Amino acid sequence: MSKILGVLGGMGPLATVDFLQKLIEETPARRDQDHVPVIAYSVPQIPERPPAITGNGESPLPQMLAGVQALKRAGASAIAIACNTAYYWHDALAAQGGLPILHIADAACAALAPQASQRIGLIATDGTIAAGFYQSRLQSRGVQCLLSSAEDHSTLIVPAIACVKRNELAQAHALAVAAARHLLDQGAQAIILGCTEIPLAIEHQPSDVARHCVDATRALARECVQWYRGG
Amino acid sequence: MSKILGVLGGMGPLATVDFLQKLIEETPARRDQDHVPVIAYSVPQIPERPPAITGNGESPLPQMLAGVQALKRAGASAIAIACNTAYYWHDALAAQGGLPILHIADAACAALAPQASQRIGLIATDGTIAAGFYQSRLQSRGVQCLLSSAEDHSTLIVPAIACVKRNELAQAHALAVAAARHLLDQGAQAIILGCTEIPLAIEHQPSDVARHCVDATRALARECVQWYRGG
Numbered sequence: 001m002s003k004i005l006g007v008l009g010g011m012g013p014l015a016t017v018d019f020l021q022k023l024i025e026e027t028p029a030r031r032d033q034d035h036v037p038v039i040a041y042s043v044p045q046i047p048e049r050p051p052a053i054t055g056n057g058e059s060p061l062p063q064m065l066a067g068v069q070a071l072k073r074a075g076a077s078a079i080a081i082a083c084n085t086a087y088y089w090h091d092a093l094a095a096q097g098g099l100p101i102l103h104i105a106d107a108a109c110a111a112l113a114p115q116a117s118q119r120i121g122l123i124a125t126d127g128t129i130a131a132g133f134y135q136s137r138l139q140s141r142g143v144q145c146l147l148s149s150a151e152d153h154s155t156l157i158v159p160a161i162a163c164v165k166r167n168e169l170a171q172a173h174a175l176a177v178a179a180a181r182h183l184l185d186q187g188a189q190a191i192i193l194g195c196t197e198i199p200l201a202i203e204h205q206p207s208d209v210a211r212h213c214v215d216a217t218r219a220l221a222r223e224c225v226q227w228y229r230g231g
Numbered sequence: 232m233s234k235i236l237g238v239l240g241g242m243g244p245l246a247t248v249d250f251l252q253k254l255i256e257e258t259p260a261r262r263d264q265d266h267v268p269v270i271a272y273s274v275p276q277i278p279e280r281p282p283a284i285t286g287n288g289e290s291p292l293p294q295m296l297a298g299v300q301a302l303k304r305a306g307a308s309a310i311a312i313a314c315n316t317a318y319y320w321h322d323a324l325a326a327q328g329g330l331p332i333l334h335i336a337d338a339a340c341a342a343l344a345p346q347a348s349q350r351i352g353l354i355a356t357d358g359t360i361a362a363g364f365y366q367s368r369l370q371s372r373g374v375q376c377l378l379s380s381a382e383d384h385s386t387l388i389v390p391a392i393a394c395v396k397r398n399e400l401a402q403a404h405a406l407a408v409a410a411a412r413h414l415l416d417q418g419a420q421a422i423i424l425g426c427t428e429i430p431l432a433i434e435h436q437p438s439d440v441a442r443h444c445v446d447a448t449r450a451l452a453r454e455c456v457q458w459y460r461g462g
């Protein structure tokens with residue numbers, strides 16, 4: 001058996017489906033057999049990631065590790081995680097899970113246009129922001145990372161994510177677009193959508209902010225296609 | 232660990248994503264943790280099903296069995312197959328795979344409205360039609376099963392399925408809607424979309440045939456939600 005991509009998902013379930021859909025869209029294929037072979041572990045019975053990072057919640061690491069091990073047993077040869085916040089545990093999962101893990105933030109940063117070189121907005125959970133893996137990558141490229149205000153975070157981004165998890169996409173769209181627009185108003189040249197729920201909200205309808213957004217989910221999907229096809 | 236649904240997919244990849252999406256839509260959920268835990272095995276490097284049934288092709292059974300065994304190793308406790316034609320091998324897979332397999336045709340027949348009691352159209356691959364598991368279920372309910380003409384099959388249904396596999400949904404839609412309309416013109420009270428690619432084609436845009444169609448994929452998703460929640 002050749003390469004099989006393992007997808008650690010369920011955080012949440014709709015974001016996992018979105019990742020699998022984008023994996024298909026990013027694959028040049030004329031027939032079924034051209035597509036990336038994938039096993040997706042979407043078991044959402046797992047503690048929420050942001051509170052675990054910010055210090056108030058149970059760690060999801062044991063369940064995530066169980067997911068990686070299940071994927072390995074099933075035949076996966078590398079892992080992609082369909083959840084930005086979960087990358088906080090990337091190093092522990094890679095070390096203990098025994099499989100290479102493609103990094104969503106590397107993929108998203110690689111997808112930035114060369115001219116977006118000064119100031120990049122980031123929409124993410126407080127867990128992802130606290131983890132800092134986007135900021136450190138942007139900093140090492142000499143790019144300033146612009147975050148939403150605390151008020152925008154609590155009144156727009158957190159509710160937008162919750163709406164996606166309830167499949168209320170129209171409301172999620174309005175909230176996420178407003179948060180993106182505020183970052184553009186503050187001079188962001190592009191915005192990384194660094195939470196797998198946010199692209200679902202932004203893409204629900206056309207909007208003027210969409211062309212400035214880099215979808216980390218799609219960037220990861222593209223990276224996975226390259227991994228599969230790249231010998 | 233409680234129940235985990237294993238999805239044998241990849242036949243094709245887009246139909247697998249469609250099934251997972253419908254599984255989410257059919258689940259009453261307020262948060263991630265309410266959703267059905269699922270492991271999806273979507274490895275499309277497998278022989279085509281219809282030619283194997285109609286006598287000209289390599290059997291996909293060994294690869295399907297490997298998929299069921301991978302899902303079992305990963306922790307799945309029951310299987311749904313996101314491909315109608317693959318149900319030709321249902322009994323062999325259930326016997327050799329060691330896990331119960333929910334049947335898509337049982338789910339689709341259960342989703343028929345009570346008044347659709349005389350004549351039901353079926354859109355499916357020639358493999359599914361040759362397998363006969365839809366016709367036998369309808370017959371046992373005293374319902375006549377109406378099939379497309381050989382010409383409609385080769386000029387509308389086969390190309391519609393191929394278009395979906397190439398992600399050319401607008402063209403697939405026109406072809407599938409024409410096939411459905413012909414069955415309605417011949418007196419079908421409802422049409423079972425008994426190939427996982429066909430609902431993707433029909434649903435791509437609104438159409439007058441949609442309200443007469445029973446989506447076997449969605450019916451199977453609903454059955455899986457009941458399996459998970461039903462004690």
